[in-house]
Amino acid sequence: MKLNKQKGNTNKSEYTLKDLIKVSKGSYQGSFKKSHTFNGVSKIANNTSKKITFAEDEKHIKKAAQKAQGLVIVDKEDQSSIEHRLLVDNVRLAYAKLAQLFAPLPYYQPGIADTAEIKENVTIGQDVSINSNTYIGKDSQIGDNVIIASGVKIGENVKIGSDSVIHPNVVIERDSKIGSHVTIEALSVIGSEGYGYVSTEEKHYHIPQLGNVIIEDEVEIGANVTIDRGTQSSTVIGQGTKIDNQVQIAHNVRVGKNCLIVAQCGIAGSTVLGDNVILAGGVGIIDHIEIGDNVKIGAASIVTSDVPEGSFYLGNPAQERMKELKARAVRNKMPAYRRVLKRLKDKE
Amino acid sequence: MKLNKQKGNTNKSEYTLKDLIKVSKGSYQGSFKKSHTFNGVSKIANNTSKKITFAEDEKHIKKAAQKAQGLVIVDKEDQSSIEHRLLVDNVRLAYAKLAQLFAPLPYYQPGIADTAEIKENVTIGQDVSINSNTYIGKDSQIGDNVIIASGVKIGENVKIGSDSVIHPNVVIERDSKIGSHVTIEALSVIGSEGYGYVSTEEKHYHIPQLGNVIIEDEVEIGANVTIDRGTQSSTVIGQGTKIDNQVQIAHNVRVGKNCLIVAQCGIAGSTVLGDNVILAGGVGIIDHIEIGDNVKIGAASIVTSDVPEGSFYLGNPAQERMKELKARAVRNKMPAYRRVLKRLKDKE
């Protein structure tokens, strides 16, 4: 089996049942030969003999038993009458891994486009795609298999590790260090100037931001994300962390490993997140805060103090979630008590 | 009358009074000939004989009667002494339509710039402007009269309907379907990868997002907007919906027709909005929620449950607006009751 990169959007690749068993670490029950080939994933309703689908709960298993003509990923304990079953430990994980085989790899075009501007002393690895209208500043290093889509601008002294994909019109400013297997969606900026000023009576003087940004391996960054470089040292995004669209990360922030940061969050300067932290959408965290490992913060919360390891916080200002829910529950009852309260107060 | 597109910013076009009457469906009272020409709109204060302005209330009508030398759009019941009046059913609508005649059409430059990169099997309609440093992936279709400004990047298998205008540095990812008469302001991305993961103890596995985005006709999208493509099917923006700057729309969201989504709103995955929904600025809606037709959500509200048709919600979590306003009204009075409450509780 050769897990080739798909060239562009039109996916012509096929994988055999044998390939799929290997990738999913599953076992197969059914009448397909090991050499039977599949060319994509589908919903159950339009699952033909060349497609892969999955069924997790009773309803979908029943539907798959009736409709699915191709391969159905099911739990290893499954006892259903589905015709072609791939039994696995984790249905969704197996689906994700198999679907990935068929995901297109846009902007794959090995070589350097004529309209790319490559400055002096740039190192470029094997099988790198540098598309049209890109810019790579001097002393930068681009690892093997990297894809740089059209319009990407890379400053000086940047390093991008192997197998990373940079989508169109992304900007990576000077000195940024990007790991391997990193994805950055369109129109994000890595290494923008941090927001630091010394203010006097007359004006605000900018403090030059002379640090950089470090993005570790397997980080995924959404679209229109902004990550500022450090003042003297580095802003760091830890390995395996996944950042959604329109997230703002200020200078000197350190985000741990395997965090999930959902859309429109903002993290202010020098705040530190531990590992496996989950920020739901729209969370704001003020500067110089410490968030422990395995913390969860509910949607649209504003964090204004340190959060201990393992906590689930909610609200503005954010507090322990159960405490916040109690306060929320009583809030709407207060208007009904207004008159009795007023009377009691007047009596005092 | 020929409603030509304006070529670029410097508008040299003139329209006769006859043209303006036709476009506005109004009637004219005054001494201009039908062949008198106008070359733009103005405020009342600097309204010369070649300019169009409007007056809606007593104060502005009085001012227009004294100062305006050109054409003044007024309500059809107007009885004022303004010299040149265009009487219409809807003053602001008539103004919008006439002002549109003089609005420049930047980046209009029919043909394909030398520095554009057009991949194989791209279909391009009549009178299309493809400006410099653009990229169009293979199998894409560009309709008649479309304007693609400098730096726009379009992935594979994208379709853009006729008369749409795409501003500089916009990114439209693969498989997106854009309707006719759509405008997308600068630096927005359509079809970015959705945020979907299967998490295990060790890491988060990305679920490939194999769907697309569908933008229906007459949609207008602001700057720095992000719209993710669907997981297996489509993220949809309904006909006539208008989206302001910095809005985030996650995978599988469906927005109905003629909605207004003001700046910095965020809509999480798989949420459905009906028709004619209005989201004020900064509204967040969590995932898998249903918002009925004709719903209004007040500024900066966080919606965490379904909202029935025709409701006006406000707050975090959002609730029926009057209920929220009552809770707000009593909130600031609570500190005054603290002592009496404490005494009562101690007595219990």
Next chain:
Amino acid sequence: MKLNKQKGNTNKSEYTLKDLIKVSKGSYQGSFKKSHTFNGVSKIANNTSKKITFAEDEKHIKKAAQKAQGLVIVDKEDQSSIEHRLLVDNVRLAYAKLAQLFAPLPYYQPGIADTAEIKENVTIGQDVSINSNTYIGKDSQIGDNVIIASGVKIGENVKIGSDSVIHPNVVIERDSKIGSHVTIEALSVIGSEGYGYVSTEEKHYHIPQLGNVIIEDEVEIGANVTIDRGTQSSTVIGQGTKIDNQVQIAHNVRVGKNCLIVAQCGIAGSTVLGDNVILAGGVGIIDHIEIGDNVKIGAASIVTSDVPEGSFYLGNPAQERMKELKARAVRNKMPAYRRVLKRLKDKE
């Protein structure tokens, strides 16, 4: 002394002690000759004889006395045993000014790149850098020493004052007027179409936005910022104002001088900010509000009414900060009073 611009990222410039004394307006105590040269700034811990650092408090002064081998910026009253001291009025300000000497000036490359598209009647000053894949619309004027990074798109009739720096992939739409010494970080848009509609039963009609944006001198604008142009007149950002990343400023807004607007704020249409206003991160201000001079608004507040000069507001809706803090303090105590309140109400 010649305060040359640094060419690119690798800073080879050195400055003499005499230069540093002049720039900082400080006085020197120590054994270096006036001709001793410095080549950068550092933290105290790695401060060699060629580097500059600073020490503000007792802890850092002690550390500097032990470790620093180069120049240490200290307060003019300093009595410490630090070997090489630059005594100044404002330690951080002196540091900012000296660090600025060594800050790289990326994208400095005088001349016009081959892949730039310059339309007719564009005026370009002395020593201007116009990098690759840029676009400048007709009738635009670019002042002396301006740096236009790769991928920047500038519409028609735009003016950019001298010494301004525009980072990659920024979009400046038609008619915008940018002052001198302005910085705009990557992927921001100046002059996008404002969000204005006339709504009827059937649809929303766009009101053409025929005004522009004026950015005054010494304004700094972060990444992914959106500033819409005015409807008939100008959206204005006053001199010396500093705007962080992902800020949205709607049409017709006027921001005063020397304001600080932190990340992810949103200011709705026609709102006016006085001078020296500070908006912390994530603040939203609704339309048609007046914010007086010297106002502060706390993080994530939503301003729904005018704010008088000199106030400090907080909350949603924002109110005088002390009032908000009192309401917050009592909020969490309410659940404890619930039973007693219910009993009292039932007795009524």
